Amino acid sequence: MNDRTIHINPLFPNLNWKEVKIHVAQKAGQSRPIDVFTQSFSKWQNSWNGDYHSNHCWNRKFIFSIIELPNKPHRWLFGGIFQVISHEPGKSSDGKNGILYKVDLDPQGEPLIGRLIIRWVKDARAKGRKPESMLSDMSVVEILPEPYIGEDFPGYANINHSYATLEKLWQESKPDWVAALMHCQGVYLITDIETGLRYVGSAYGEEGIWSRWGSYFQTGGHGNNKLIKKLLAEKAKGVDYARKNFQISLLEQASSRDSEQYVIKRENYWKEVLLTRSKFGFNDN
DSSP states (O other), rough: OOOOOOBBBOTTOOGGGEEEEEEEEOOOOOOOOHHHHHHHHHHIIIIIEEEEESSSOSSSEEEEEEEETTOOTTEEEEEEEEEEEEEEEEEEEEEOEEEEEEEESTTTGGGGGTEEEEOOOOOOOEEOOOOOOOOGGGGGEOSSOOOOOOOOOOGGOOOOEEEEHHHHHHHHHHHHHHEEETTTTEEEEETTTTTTOOEEEEEEOOOHHHHHHHHHHHSSOTTOHHHHHHHHTTTHHHHHHHHHHHEEEEEEOOTTTTTTHHEEEEEEEEEETTTTTTTBBBBBO
8 A cells, every 4th residue: 555545434434344344255156246246236235245145244234345356356346335134044045054144235335336446455265354354455446437337358368258247248238348349250169067068159251259149148048059949948947047057258269351261160170179069069060
């Protein structure tokens, strides 16, 4: 910290930090809290802050939530202040014993939700922290003019995102993603992390990657691929299965000068490399 550091305390003048636990929300398995926050604030409030937790982590009156930002080291998005209304012993959806919490959004700092970006260097994995251990090291990076709607375009070589994340970015037509992928030709991969099955596809000519991926979001996950369509038809609420289990990555970006035949050739190469025409994949041609 230096003389130009702006601490976060003045932004919350009425908050008694002795009544607060800080929720350090980080990726858990395949689930990223930033995706939950951008897709459904209700789910963010009631599933990630309220509902089940394995221990009595929210043992103070308020929860001050910060969310790890992808591809931005030491940067955290303010996710709101929640008042703990009640807690009682209960079980998770898979039968584990723990604590069930009910929380309500507190008006303190509400205009800063999704806009305040905080710098803090993570020093442990614990999700429920006492402010005494970290507050002095938290500072203001910036306040966004509009609430955060999704991560910045990470570059063609770093696209490896969940279906749900890309669907939200597509729905919001995030300008940097649209500009990068609207006219981008290339080969992409869809992986079902539940089964390990994969599908290799491509976009070429006037149809860019952005438009091609949009066809999956518009059709509930299958993009008119018959084997993926069959899989989703076998699942209850197939689009929810896609949102939970499909991972989408860009295998190879093609130049705008490359021909349709070249892109198709590269698509076939990746089908052979990844064995997606066999029992390991969804390609049938």
